[in-house]
Structures are given as C-alpha cells and as structure tokens.
Amino acid sequence: MELIRAVYQATSPERNPETLAENIAREQSLELTRALIPEAIAERLLGRVLDVTPLAENRWALEIGYPVELASGQAGQLLHLLYGNVSFYPRIRLTGLKLPESLLARFPGPIGGLPDIRCWTGVPDRALLMTVLKPRGSAPSVLADLALAFARGGGDLIKDDQNLVEDELPAFRQRVGACAAAVEKAAEETGRRCLYLPHVAGSGSHLERQLDFVRDSGLGGVVLCTWVMGLETAAAAARERELMWLSHPAMAGAFTEPEATGIASAVLLGTLLRVAGADISIFPGRGGRIRSGHADDETATCRALAGPLGSLKATLPCTGGGKTLEQAVATARAQGPDCAILVGGDLIARHDRIQADVAATVAALQAC
Known part of the structure; x- marks a missing residue:
C-alpha cells in the first residue's frame, strides 16, 4: 500500500x-x-x-x-x-x-511556476528581485511611480502589499490599472518585462470581479493571502482563470513559528503550497525585520519549493520579511539562482535613487 x-x-x-x-x-x-x-x-x-x-x-x-x-x-x-x-x-x-x-500525480501543481516566471521576465539563470507597492493610503499615481522606477531599473517582480484592499471595485481598477500601465511603459522603454501581481481579497462576486479584471487586463497573476482565504479557495480562485498566484504568508506564523507545536515552514509554505499550485511562495528567511526562529527553514523551504517533486513544476521561493538591497545579493549567494528576494521599505526609502540602485543590484545578482 x-x-x-x-x-x-x-x-x-x-x-x-x-x-x-x-x-x-x-x-x-x-x-x-x-x-x-x-x-x-x-x-x-x-x-x-x-x-x-x-x-x-x-x-x-x-x-x-x-x-x-x-x-x-x-x-x-x-x-x-x-x-x-x-x-x-x-x-x-x-x-x-x-x-x-x-x-x-493527482495535484495540479503550479500553472506556470519558476519556468514560466523566468520566461515572462526573460531572466534565465539568476536570482530574481521583487519589490512591494505600499503603503495603503497612497494615491494610485504614487504607487505607479514606484512601479515605474523599479521596472525601469530592471527589477523582475512587483507585488501589491497585502494591505492594499479596496471595498469598491472602481477603486481597485483605478489603482491596478495605473500600476499595470506604469509597468507596461517601462517595458516599452527597456525592452524587458516585469511581472506585476495585484493583491485580490474578499469573497463571492467581489473577489470574482477583481480576478476577472486582472485576467482581462492581460496581467500574469495575483497575490493571495492563502491562510486568510483558505488553501483550496485561493488555489481554485486563480486556477479557474489560468492566473499564476503568489501566496502571501500572513497568518502562517501561527503555524510555523512555535518551537514545539505547529508545522515546519518547509511543509506548510513549501510542499503543501506547491502541490496546491502556488507559483510563488513568500516566507520570512534570515536577516530581515521579520524572520523565522528556526535556523534551517530558509534552505529547507527553498528546497521543498524548487527541488524535485514528482512531475510538478517548481514554485519560485521568495524570501522576504524586510530585507535590504544589500542583503539581496548575500541571500542569492546562499540560496542559489532559483529564488527571489523581496525588498520593500528599504527600496522605498531610496526615493529618487530607486532606479539606479535597482539597476546596480540586478547587475550584482547577475554577477553572483
């Protein structure tokens, strides 16, 4: 048996x-x-x-x-x-x-995963750089300017902050439309694409209308707070529209961080998300503002997401939790090329240096 x-x-x-x-x-x-x-x-x-x-x-x-x-x-x-x-x-x-x-063999696994993300961004063999659009309360034009500077600098992935939530669909469309247009403008200028993932939240028809707008806008995927929505609900919501999805770990710390109880990150944010079909899984690693208390979690989780697992595509591991641009290069050296590093607040603090600093970091990632 x-x-x-x-x-x-x-x-x-x-x-x-x-x-x-x-x-x-x-x-x-x-x-x-x-x-x-x-x-x-x-x-x-x-x-x-x-x-x-x-x-x-x-x-x-x-x-x-x-x-x-x-x-x-x-x-x-x-x-x-x-x-x-x-x-x-x-x-x-x-x-x-x-x-x-x-x-x-019965699980779908990622619809695109690491291979399709590399194809979308045109980055075949290095660690990927991701940033986050925030804070909530910012005008759509402010978030769009941040997206534009990051994409112009050669950044690879942009996600909405999980706190970017609208209770009215027109406001969601305005914000996402502005950020998507900024990323497209950068692509026209630079000749390379950055993958933008809006955050969708809620339930019922409100959630469905957000997902439909993302799909109809030609965007590649969405951000889902898996452990708030529920694992099956999140997976089905994206899969039904053939969208890739990034799983945000909000609430997961209640499982992964206790010392003697809970579920190891490599299982919860690794294997289980991969079989459910997450294309990107964010988890706190070492060195950031939010970090795992378990020493081997970062490497073990990366392995669970991107290592061999039947015929399932690799899920892109993304380590975050308040990392800096300088830490991005060190993380890539430690984890290898099949990962992404999320840099948020440190990037926003650079103001008019964002484009240049992203370009320098991407060059360093390519070198290592």
Missing part, C-alpha cells in the same frame, strides 16, 4: 511515545478507538506507526503512514489529514512530509 509519510516531533510527551504515535495515527485517519473500527476499514484506511525514534532528551520523531485515499486528491484535505485534530495535542509539531508519486 502506498502511504503518505508524515513525521511529527513530540516534545516532553504526556504518554509513552509509542502510545502517542498510535493515538495520532488513529486520530488523524479515522478518529475512533481501535475497538470501534471495523477490520475491513482499518485494513484500508487506518493510519499506521512506521517509526518512533528518540532525538534528544524528552524529544522523539514519530513517523506515521496514512493511506493515500485519505487525502482525497485535495490539498485542503491533505492539510486536514496531516494536522487537523492533532493541532490540539500539546507539543506536537509536523516536521516532515513525503508524498507518493500516485498522489503527486
């Missing part, structure tokens, strides 16, 4: 680690005591303990195998299977995930 293999870290467990592992396997798969599960169902669907390994004093790795059928071929159900009820267990952290080929 093919199994989804999940690894949980148990810290100072309140019961015997082997017993705890059995309880997790049962709770997450069929949510019944063993005596109440018919044998035929247990044989087909019951989670099973694969390994219990001591890691350190009062810490164990518990490997659980879940029958593939339990994921139902859905990213949301996969997340529920891995960490639904067990999220209430004390000091249990999901740290590892291995998906069988048969399940990976």
Whole structure:
C-alpha cells in the first residue's frame, strides 16, 4: 500500500511515545478507538506507526503512514489529514512530509511556476528581485511611480502589499490599472518585462470581479493571502482563470513559528503550497525585520519549493520579511539562482535613487 509519510516531533510527551504515535495515527485517519473500527476499514484506511525514534532528551520523531485515499486528491484535505485534530495535542509539531508519486500525480501543481516566471521576465539563470507597492493610503499615481522606477531599473517582480484592499471595485481598477500601465511603459522603454501581481481579497462576486479584471487586463497573476482565504479557495480562485498566484504568508506564523507545536515552514509554505499550485511562495528567511526562529527553514523551504517533486513544476521561493538591497545579493549567494528576494521599505526609502540602485543590484545578482 502506498502511504503518505508524515513525521511529527513530540516534545516532553504526556504518554509513552509509542502510545502517542498510535493515538495520532488513529486520530488523524479515522478518529475512533481501535475497538470501534471495523477490520475491513482499518485494513484500508487506518493510519499506521512506521517509526518512533528518540532525538534528544524528552524529544522523539514519530513517523506515521496514512493511506493515500485519505487525502482525497485535495490539498485542503491533505492539510486536514496531516494536522487537523492533532493541532490540539500539546507539543506536537509536523516536521516532515513525503508524498507518493500516485498522489503527486493527482495535484495540479503550479500553472506556470519558476519556468514560466523566468520566461515572462526573460531572466534565465539568476536570482530574481521583487519589490512591494505600499503603503495603503497612497494615491494610485504614487504607487505607479514606484512601479515605474523599479521596472525601469530592471527589477523582475512587483507585488501589491497585502494591505492594499479596496471595498469598491472602481477603486481597485483605478489603482491596478495605473500600476499595470506604469509597468507596461517601462517595458516599452527597456525592452524587458516585469511581472506585476495585484493583491485580490474578499469573497463571492467581489473577489470574482477583481480576478476577472486582472485576467482581462492581460496581467500574469495575483497575490493571495492563502491562510486568510483558505488553501483550496485561493488555489481554485486563480486556477479557474489560468492566473499564476503568489501566496502571501500572513497568518502562517501561527503555524510555523512555535518551537514545539505547529508545522515546519518547509511543509506548510513549501510542499503543501506547491502541490496546491502556488507559483510563488513568500516566507520570512534570515536577516530581515521579520524572520523565522528556526535556523534551517530558509534552505529547507527553498528546497521543498524548487527541488524535485514528482512531475510538478517548481514554485519560485521568495524570501522576504524586510530585507535590504544589500542583503539581496548575500541571500542569492546562499540560496542559489532559483529564488527571489523581496525588498520593500528599504527600496522605498531610496526615493529618487530607486532606479539606479535597482539597476546596480540586478547587475550584482547577475554577477553572483
């Protein structure tokens, strides 16, 4: 039987680690005591303990195998299977995930991912530079001027800040239209394209009208706050319009940052987003204003997003959290060419030097 293999870290467990592992396997798969599960169902669907390994004093790795059928071929159900009820267990952290080929084949993965983003921007082999349009309250012309300067300087990717939200569609169209026109103007002047991703938010017809406007404007994708909207909702919203989507990590820190509970960044912001179809995943790495408290998260998350994973395209890893232009080059050296570095406030603070400083940074990225 093919199994989804999940690894949980148990810290100072309140019961015997082997017993705890059995309880997790049962709770997450069929949510019944063993005596109440018919044998035929247990044989087909019951989670099973694969390994219990001591890691350190009062810490164990518990490997659980879940029958593939339990994921139902859905990213949301996969997340529920891995960490639904067990999220209430004390000091249990999901740290590892291995998906069988048969399940990976059922997921769409990124519609464009890293290959199409490289094609769109015309950047074949270096780390990409991204900036963010903000703050909320700025006139559309101010945001458009920022986009124009960045794109003229040779920047690769522009995203709306997740706080850029309008409750009226005309205001959304005005802002996005102005920024899109600025990026197009830069493309006409420089001969190279910058990918602009507007933030869409809300629900129902309001969300749908924003998505339709982005698609009809010929833009390549959108920014979605995945963990606010819901994993399946975000994925379907973009996929139905054949738009690429950037997953913003707002709210995800509640999962990734606790020491003994939650879900490792490489799993939540890496593998799960990739199978759901995110084309870009932003996550806090090292050195910025917002950073991960787990030392290996940046490299592990990049690997989960861009390394081999069945036949799925690579998702572009984007490390952010308040990095500077100077840190962009160091990050590219550390993580290699298959990543993007998000620089926001540091770029905005440069005012009339934005274009020149972006051009110098892009040249340095090319050199390294």
